[in-house]
Amino acid sequence: METNEVNAFKIGPIRPPSEANSLLLRVTENCPWNKCKFCMLYKKNDFHTRPVVEVKKDIDCMADYRDRILRHFESGTYDMESINAEYRTLAYDEEKFCYQMVFRWLTEGDRQAIFLQDANTMVLRPDWLAEILRHIRLRFPEIQRITSYGRANTLAKIAPDDYAMLREAGLNRIHSGYESGSDKVLQLIAKGTTQEEQIIGGRKVREAGIQLSIYFMPGVGGRELSEDNAVETAKVINEANPDFVRLRTFVLRTGSLMEEVRNNGGWTEAADMEKLLEIRNMIAHIDPQKAHGKITSDHIINLLQEVGGDMDTDIPWMLDYIDSFLALPELEKRKYQLARRMGFPLDWKQLWRLKESDLARIEDTAKNTADERDWEAKLHMFLDRYI
Numbered sequence: 001m002e003t004n005e006v007n008a009f010k011i012g013p014i015r016p017p018s019e020a021n022s023l024l025l026r027v028t029e030n031c032p033w034n035k036c037k038f039c040m041l042y043k044k045n046d047f048h049t050r051p052v053v054e055v056k057k058d059i060d061c062m063a064d065y066r067d068r069i070l071r072h073f074e075s076g077t078y079d080m081e082s083i084n085a086e087y088r089t090l091a092y093d094e095e096k097f098c099y100q101m102v103f104r105w106l107t108e109g110d111r112q113a114i115f116l117q118d119a120n121t122m123v124l125r126p127d128w129l130a131e132i133l134r135h136i137r138l139r140f141p142e143i144q145r146i147t148s149y150g151r152a153n154t155l156a157k158i159a160p161d162d163y164a165m166l167r168e169a170g171l172n173r174i175h176s177g178y179e180s181g182s183d184k185v186l187q188l189i190a191k192g193t194t195q196e197e198q199i200i201g202g203r204k205v206r207e208a209g210i211q212l213s214i215y216f217m218p219g220v221g222g223r224e225l226s227e228d229n230a231v232e233t234a235k236v237i238n239e240a241n242p243d244f245v246r247l248r249t250f251v252l253r254t255g256s257l258m259e260e261v262r263n264n265g266g267w268t269e270a271a272d273m274e275k276l277l278e279i280r281n282m283i284a285h286i287d288p289q290k291a292h293g294k295i296t297s298d299h300i301i302n303l304l305q306e307v308g309g310d311m312d313t314d315i316p317w318m319l320d321y322i323d324s325f326l327a328l329p330e331l332e333k334r335k336y337q338l339a340r341r342m343g344f345p346l347d348w349k350q351l352w353r354l355k356e357s358d359l360a361r362i363e364d365t366a367k368n369t370a371d372e373r374d375w376e377a378k379l380h381m382f383l384d385r386y387i
């Protein structure tokens with residue numbers, strides 16, 4: 001049965017964490033590149049674009065659910081009894097799922113934001129994408145922010161006129177997984193792009209008045225390319241001047257093609273603390289005269305989630321903050337490392353918030369795991385579960 005026969009819209013598997021509250025619109029499916037060695041997301045699925053007419057039907061379907069739900073909103077509150085009654089009348093599970101999704105977006109999400117899925121929607125013909133953007137603006141006039149993923153080499157190929165058309169049609173922000181600014185690292189991980197494309201693509205996006213949000217993976221070059229990864233990544237940040245730099249500390253995933261890279265030799269996964277030193281090194285090479293956006297560590301995978309701020313003013317603070325952690329006694333650092341890798345959401349000064357018994361167990365493990373490889377394996381066991 002076709003999805004649209006059941007008054008439902010398609011939803012892809014992921015969105016950036018900063019789009020957790022956005023409505024999700026699936027414009028393309030899966031990834032047109034699909035070769036990055038660290039990535040396990042779409043490996044079993046082929047890429048295809050969706051016909052514009054189908055995507056527009058999905059937008060209409062979302063707008064219909066929004067209107068139906070808002071009919072039960074009066075005097076600042078939802079009539080949950082009639083919402084539940086309406087929900088029960090939906091014939092298919094897909095419809096129920098879509099209704100729930102729009103309800104959650106209306107009640108808990110960002111009612112002004114839509115994210116276009118999947119991995120590289122910018123690969124779509126610009127006039128098709130513009131038509132979709134205009135339809136979103138037509139059916140959702142309340143929307144203030146439309147965002148999408150786009151690969152660096154795709155971004156480098158799009159003509160300035162097309163960017164201008166997309167901006168005019170309503171595209172506000174592009175998220176791009178640059179991962180590293182080092183050509184050596186990009187080749188190693190089969191990213192299918194170059195530093196030059198990253199800079200050209202990033203500049204084109206910003207010159208069109210579209211915000212650029214780029215992601216880097218400190219540690220992805222391993223011990224061998226740590227220095228290169230830090231310095232060349234900072235170079236891309238300085239030259240592209242993105243609005244946002246988002247850090248995603250690299251972790252070698254069990255079952256990923258990075259295991260082959262490691263097994264082939266010449267690449268050794270850096271220790272957790274070495275990855276933090278690489279972050280420090282990268283930040284130290286950012287030129288506040290050139291880079292004016294924000295750094296964020298908005299993911300549990302980063303050891304120090306507080307590292308962030310405006311690049312033109314907060315770099316000294318970020319370096320001091322990292323240094324104050326590095327200056328702690330070894331045991332204190334280890335205690336925090338383990339707690340953090342187990343999911344502790346705050347910084348090391350807040351460890352007292354843990355239950356005494358949990359803290360005692362953490363301290364015991366930190367004290368009694370003398371072998372560094374055992375220690376890293378323990379941390380990795382927790383890190384491996386984060387996406």
Ligand code: SF4
Pocket residue numbers: 031032033034035036039040041042119151177
């Ligand atoms: S471009 Fe993105 S989604 Fe595609 S393989 Fe690389 S990391 Fe995965």
